[in-house]
Amino acid sequence: MADEDDEPVLRVRSVPDLLALVPVTLGFEPTESLVVIAAAGRYPGFTARVDLPPRGKVANVTGQMAEQMAAAVVSQGCTRVAVVVFSRRREPAETVATVTADLVERAGVELYDVLRTDGRRYWSMTCRGESCCPPEGTPYDPWSTPLRAQAAVAGRAVAPDRAALA
Template sequence: MSDTDRPRLSVRSPADLLAAVPYLLGFHPAESVVAVALHGRRIVFVARADLTDPAADPTERARHLAGVIRRQGADSATVVGYGAAARVTPSVDAVRTALAGAGLAVLDALRVTDGRWWSYLCTEADCCPPEGRTYDPATSQVTASAIFAGQVALPDRAALVAQVAPVDGPERVALRAAAGRARRRLTDLIEQAPTGDLLGGRTLRAAGVAAVREAHRRQRRGERLDDDEVAWLSLLLAHLPVRDHAWERTDGRDRDIALWTDVLRRAEPELTAAPAALLAFAAWRAGQGALAAVALEQALARHPDYSLAVLLDDLLRRGVPPSELDGWPSVGLPGVVRRRKRSRRGLR
């Protein structure tokens, strides 16, 4: 099994599906509408959106969700709403309508509230009683299989956000001091660049290539970068040729996700755009869309015009499947850039 493969979970009932959803998303959803897309009998994609405000029209969001599902090559889907009936029902109904309008069969539509589930489509009291059915994911064979395969379902989306949050306290103080040393090192490097090296561009790229290579080597050995290495690498990644070099060597491997998560959390705030975008790319390639989304949120919150983050955010919103980049980096992002021919200008 490669790093980007995901173990298959056997789903035979609504209760099984509800047990699987947190592992498919990476966290337990709440106040959400989730669409589980299938091609034949195989789950190919899971999309989640927050429930709309009760006074808002959920139609536009539902159409977007249906469009994303359709682009995955799915032919059917099950819709699950999490929360109180008054909030869930309008969103589930809107998604059902949008999916049908996109030519997708709706296999079931469920509501989950306080440990019980109801089906909007089943009217048989024997299997779908009016009071709903209880379910306990902790006792499900699906949950056991997912845990055995090493899959993780965090308590909620906030826990996923916390995984990429900046470190603070004494560790941040030490990193700030390392950042000062890195800036002085960079000044010295540029001042010592050969006369013919305009603005030290070649010197910077050479230093960046060496830093990226060393970071990957350390990650393969299971070693963590020290503060000075993180500060130096994150500073050099602000130079676009260095960032592009790192991007070309980033895919959906576990070690890529681990490396860029660590650098993102420890980089100085003004230098988080590059590691956040690299983490988002690695997570997207691995099929971890939720992690990619929270990494991009962090990048765009501080750097709203960082074009690599904007580009990746667009890919996620349009539901472009990671398989479009099989063969990376010899193929380019869909319809955007070809990577075989090196450009003098990278994405900012």
């Protein structure tokens, strides 16, 4: 039996790597989800996921979701965070991501990036230039990143969705 220390280190070197890391750490492909990936210095902290609020409930729930995520980051002593929303809907995804990022930043935690992805394209909400952040999003293939390949070789299975884990 392999020792936990034998697990390969999965290094994030790009936004596509970061987006590929999320399903690897969760064990399934997230949809309609807010995800926070936190680190303490150069070391992994935690990955947390919560369902996005349904239509009509965004205003009631967004602040509470963001506060809970920010509180978890601070209580775990994390120093750097990426906020990622997996959704085909621009709203509430961008509102949820922005509110969460603002609370995390106000707590003194560095933001790596704030992203929205539909699974095929991503949008950085911290980027201000069209040359690096086109309005139509940046295409990527979550299955073809070096990180995802390394995880597969290490035997890290990823279910197609959360229900498949039940």
